[in-house]
Each structure stands twice: as C-alpha cells, then as structure tokens.
Amino acid sequence: MSIDVEDWFHVENLKAVIRRDSWSEQRARVERNTDRMLQLMAGVQGGVRSTCFILGWVAERCPDLVRRIAAAGHEIASHGYNHELLDSLSPKAFRDDVSRSKATLEDIIGAEVRGYRAPSFSIKEWAIPILQDVGFSYDSSLFPSFGHDRYGKLAGITPDEPVIELAPGFFEIGVSCVTIASRGVPWGGGGYFRMLPYSVFRRGAKQILHSGRPYVFYIHPWEIDPDQPRVQGLRRSHHFRHYVGLGRCEARFRSLLADFSWTTMAELLRSWTGAPRPRAVHA
Numbered sequence: 001m002s003i004d005v006e007d008w009f010h011v012e013n014l015k016a017v018i019r020r021d022s023w024s025e026q027r028a029r030v031e032r033n034t035d036r037m038l039q040l041m042a043g044v045q046g047g048v049r050s051t052c053f054i055l056g057w058v059a060e061r062c063p064d065l066v067r068r069i070a071a072a073g074h075e076i077a078s079h080g081y082n083h084e085l086l087d088s089l090s091p092k093a094f095r096d097d098v099s100r101s102k103a104t105l106e107d108i109i110g111a112e113v114r115g116y117r118a119p120s121f122s123i124k125e126w127a128i129p130i131l132q133d134v135g136f137s138y139d140s141s142l143f144p145s146f147g148h149d150r151y152g153k154l155a156g157i158t159p160d161e162p163v164i165e166l167a168p169g170f171f172e173i174g175v176s177c178v179t180i181a182s183r184g185v186p187w188g189g190g191g192y193f194r195m196l197p198y199s200v201f202r203r204g205a206k207q208i209l210h211s212g213r214p215y216v217f218y219i220h221p222w223e224i225d226p227d228q229p230r231v232q233g234l235r236r237s238h239h240f241r242h243y244v245g246l247g248r249c250e251a252r253f254r255s256l257l258a259d260f261s262w263t264t265m266a267e268l269l270r271s272w273t274g275a276p277r278p279r280a281v282h283a
C-alpha cells in the first residue's frame with residue numbers, strides 16, 4: 001500500500017491553472033486528508049501499514065504530519081521536493097530536488113529514507129544512478145503501461161516483473177498493471193480505481209496476486225476529498241482525470257484496505273530480495 005502525500009493543488013493535471021508560485025496561497029487540505037487515511041488504515045482489523053511517499057514541500061510545512069505518519073508505523077519515503085516532472089529537470093536540478101526532499105524527511109524523522117517515487121511516475125533512465133548516488137535503495141515510479149502519455153519507462157521491464165534489481169543494491173518496484181493481450185494496463189490506482197466498478201478492480205488485483213506477484217496500489221490524500229476547491233478552466237481530459245469518482249473513493253479505499261492484507265514497500269523489498277533494514281541517521 002502506498003500513498004503519495006501531496007495536496008490537491010500539486011497535481012500535474014491542475015498545473016495549467018494553478019501556478020507553482022501560488023501554492024502557498026492555496027487552501028491546504030493535505031493534513032486533514034492524510035490524517036483521515038491514517039485513521040482508516042488504523043481502523044482495519046490488525047491495522048494497515050503503508051509507504052507514504054511525501055512531497056518535500058509538504059514535509060517542510062507540515063513536519064508534525066510526517067511525525068504522525070511515522071509514529072503510526074508507516075514507512076516514510078520521498079516524492080521529491082517540488083513535484084516537477086523529470087522531463088522538465090536537468091540531471092543537476094533533479095539531484096538537488098531529491099537530495100533536498102530526502103534530507104528534509106530524514107531531519108524530521110531521524111531515520112533513513114530509502115524509497116523514491118517520481119511525480120506522475122515520470123521516471124527516466126538517467127535518474128536511476130542519481131537516486132542511487134544520493135542514497136536511495138529503491139524507486140517505485142515505474143508504471144509499465146502503454147496507456148498514458150506521462151508515465152515513465154525503463155528499458156527491459158515488463159508488467160510481469162514487479163521487483164527488479166536495476167543496479168547492485170538498487171531496486172525498482174513497479175506499480176501494478178494487469179496484462180491484457182501482452183500489454184500492461186494500469187491497475188494500481190488513480191482514475192482507474194475511482195472509475196471502474198469496485199468488484200472489477202478487486203478482481204484484477206486478485207488476478208495479480210494469484211499470478212504470484214505482489215499487488216502494488218497507490219492513492220493520494222486528495223482523492224478522498226470531494227470537498228476540495230474545484231478549479232475552473234482545465235482541459236477536459238485533465239478535469240476528468242482529477243475529479244472522476246472523488247465522492248466514492250473513500251468508501252472504496254476502505255473496502256480495499258479490508259479486502260487484502262497490506263505492507264510497506266520496504267517490507268515487500270525485504271521479503272522479495274532479502275534487502276537490509278534501514279538505519280537511523282542520527283540519534
């Protein structure tokens with residue numbers, strides 16, 4: 001289970017209308033929505049532990065939220081600092097962005113942050129050595145689908161290989177796809193989760209598990225918030241992707257939490273590869 005902890009106004013689909021330099025003027029709802037998700041996960045019998053890929057911009061403004069997430073037993077990971085697609089960054093700017101986000105999170109929780117997820121899954125081949133050099137040990141940005149313009153691709157990876165060692169000690173954990181006619185169809189969350197009938201979505205997740213692969217799901221706190229501010233003037237496709245099914249998402253999320261057993265990405269990596277446990281970075 002993974003949660004990309006960002007606010008409604010950070011989303012790529014709203015970028016054309018909400019300028020980056022207006023972020024601090026927007027109505028922040030990330031704490032409220034993330035706390036609600038923590039509550040839902042704690043409410044499941046036995047509790048659910050997730051990996052929270054937290055945006056550095058959010059962590060800097062809401063350090064107590066980061067502490068609450070960690071204290072509830074969830075893994076803290078990085079969603080970068082500024083939510084810029086990798087296409088739009090130079091390698092140097094990318095290194096600065098991920099280093100800043102990692103340091104921000106580690107300062108708050110006092111423990112090593114090992115996981116990274118790129119904004120809008122926009123991972124690129126050139127970014128992998130940088131992530132490893134900065135000290136991450138896994139990336140979970142790969143969405144091996146053929147149906148989305150922004151999702152990144154890495155050479156030689158197919159939907160059938162969920163955890164791959166890209167370099168010695170550095171792993172990719174793909175977000176789930178179902179394979180239909182040898183093509184990967186995104187099945188890990190997002191608009192697909194909010195739009196398809198829940199029983200169909202659940203059947204796909206079960207199919208992935210039955211094939212012996214882990215099921216990797218992602219969600220954002222703003223997806224369970226139908227009362228977030230509605231932005232006007234979006235392209236129709238962006239409007240649809242962002243707002244479809246928000247009203248039913250919390251109930252679905254609750255069902256999904258109860259219908260499967262979940263763990264963190266670090267635990268998945270450990271059980272899959274025998275990767276080491278994270279270290280404390282300072283006392």
Ligand SMILES: [Zn+2]
Binds near residue numbers: 004006119120
């Ligand atoms: Zn994001």
